[in-house]
Amino acid sequence: MNGRKRVWADIDLDAISHNLGVIRSRIREGGKIMLVSKADAYGHGVIPIARHVLSRNEVAAFGVGDSEEALELREAGIDAPILILGAIVEDEDELVVANDIAICAHSMSRIRQLEREARRQGRKCRIHIMVDTGMGRLGPFADKALELAQVVVDSEWLTLEGVATHFSSSQNVDDPFTQLQARRFDEFRDRLIASGVPVPVFHAANSGAVLFEDGATHDLVRVGAAAYGMIDRKKPGAETLRPALALRTQIIYLKDVPPGTPISYNRMYTTPKKTRIATLPIGYNDGLRYALSNRWSVLVNGQKAPIVGAISMDYCMVDVGHLPNVRAGDVCTLIGRDGDQELTVTDWADALRTVPYEVTTGLGRRVKRIHRPERCRPSLAVRSTRTSTTPPRTDQERAAEVS
Numbered sequence: 001m002n003g004r005k006r007v008w009a010d011i012d013l014d015a016i017s018h019n020l021g022v023i024r025s026r027i028r029e030g031g032k033i034m035l036v037s038k039a040d041a042y043g044h045g046v047i048p049i050a051r052h053v054l055s056r057n058e059v060a061a062f063g064v065g066d067s068e069e070a071l072e073l074r075e076a077g078i079d080a081p082i083l084i085l086g087a088i089v090e091d092e093d094e095l096v097v098a099n100d101i102a103i104c105a106h107s108m109s110r111i112r113q114l115e116r117e118a119r120r121q122g123r124k125c126r127i128h129i130m131v132d133t134g135m136g137r138l139g140p141f142a143d144k145a146l147e148l149a150q151v152v153v154d155s156e157w158l159t160l161e162g163v164a165t166h167f168s169s170s171q172n173v174d175d176p177f178t179q180l181q182a183r184r185f186d187e188f189r190d191r192l193i194a195s196g197v198p199v200p201v202f203h204a205a206n207s208g209a210v211l212f213e214d215g216a217t218h219d220l221v222r223v224g225a226a227a228y229g230m231i232d233r234k235k236p237g238a239e240t241l242r243p244a245l246a247l248r249t250q251i252i253y254l255k256d257v258p259p260g261t262p263i264s265y266n267r268m269y270t271t272p273k274k275t276r277i278a279t280l281p282i283g284y285n286d287g288l289r290y291a292l293s294n295r296w297s298v299l300v301n302g303q304k305a306p307i308v309g310a311i312s313m314d315y316c317m318v319d320v321g322h323l324p325n326v327r328a329g330d331v332c333t334l335i336g337r338d339g340d341q342e343l344t345v346t347d348w349a350d351a352l353r354t355v356p357y358e359v360t361t362g363l364g365r366r367v368k369r370i371h372r373p374e375r376c377r378p379s380l381a382v383r384s385t386r387t388s389t390t391p392p393r394t395d396q397e398r399a400a401e402v403s
């Protein structure tokens with residue numbers, strides 16, 4: 001046994017702490033950080049991350065996508081403030097109120113339903129109003145938002161905890177549209193204050209606004225991508241972020257093949273010369289998208305090896321004919337660093353013409369998330385043997401790390 005999984009994601013908790021430090025250095029004094037941890041912390045595995053950042057007082061709250069994600073945190077004993085950033089459906093009302101989960105409410109009917117549920121349970125429900133300043137997704141425009149805020153304030157069973165907006169394109173450095181949205185939000189804030197609506201927390205900035213704009217001036221920022229180090233480090237302001245996720249697998253099978261050997265479904269690739277083909281136990285079910293067939297490379301012992309042929313549900317093949325001493329069991333890196341080489345999640349996203357968010361949230365259930373407290377590259381950097389990664393820790397070791 002070499003102690004490795006078939007396919008795993010090393011999650012570097014120390015990198016997340018570092019990135020939160022970068023974020024903190026960009027926000028105003030006393031400003032709070034909400035870690036956006038929806039979609040299982042963008043595929044990084046939410047519970048160990050939540051415990052880690054809370055144990056270090058690095059965040060004040062969590063932002064989630066729906067009531068199930070909120071409940072998952074509560075069931076893991078996380079009693080920090082949680083805000084559902086999206087919209088909920090009626091069936092979620094009971095759970096939200098019962099578990100003291102704050103919710104963005106976008107319509108009068110939702111507010112009235114939450115009020116009824118809060119009265120029924122005899123517990124107040126905390127509401128945030130999301131005003132649409134240009135995102136065009138959820139939330140009313142300013143006039144209606146003002147009306148909703150007033151209704152919440154007037155209700156015996158609701159508490160107006162926050163007022164927010166969401167930037168649509170803040171990762172485009174210095175985008176004038178982000179500045180326009182910020183101005184609209186500030187105007188809305190002034191109107192609320194002028195009409196005497198008390199609002200404890202104003203929040204707008206997501207990662208792009210924190211890093212690239214002066215958008216972090218409010219009481220709280222809601223950051224995901226920057227915390228997980230998923231932003232292109234070539235952008236000014238993002239240079240010092242550290243990627244938290246590395247995706248790895250190991251060679252499960254090796255075969256020397258003659259020229260003219262077809263590889264995988266539909267013979268999309270045929271070997272032009274005698275070579276050696278390694279089979280890796282990672283496929284599109286794990287998040288290695290079919291569209292990368294014949295178009296992408298992985299790192300084998302710190303060197304690039306091209307994916308050849310169609311990626312299948314559970315496997316892909318790489319040509320390692322140019323690499324010396326490759327053996328079954330050798331670690332392959334699909335995202336992350338191995339020696340001098342690095343494949344980033346933004347590289348993947350660019351190759352797929354998508355966004356990094358889709359890459360990490362698309363990692364499948366079989367990908368074992370292994371949360372490490374220290375930077376998880378030491379054995380890669382000082383690799384003296386062929387196998388280049390630190391073996392994953394045992395379950396007991398990991399449990400001890402997060403407890």
Ligand SMILES: Cc1ncc(COP(=O)(O)O)c(C=O)c1O
Pocket residue numbers: 036085166205206207208222223224225226
């Ligand atoms: C409402 C809201 N706020 C904040 C964020 C965090 O965005 P980012 O990951 O770019 O920081 C998201 C993420 O999609 C969101 O939906």
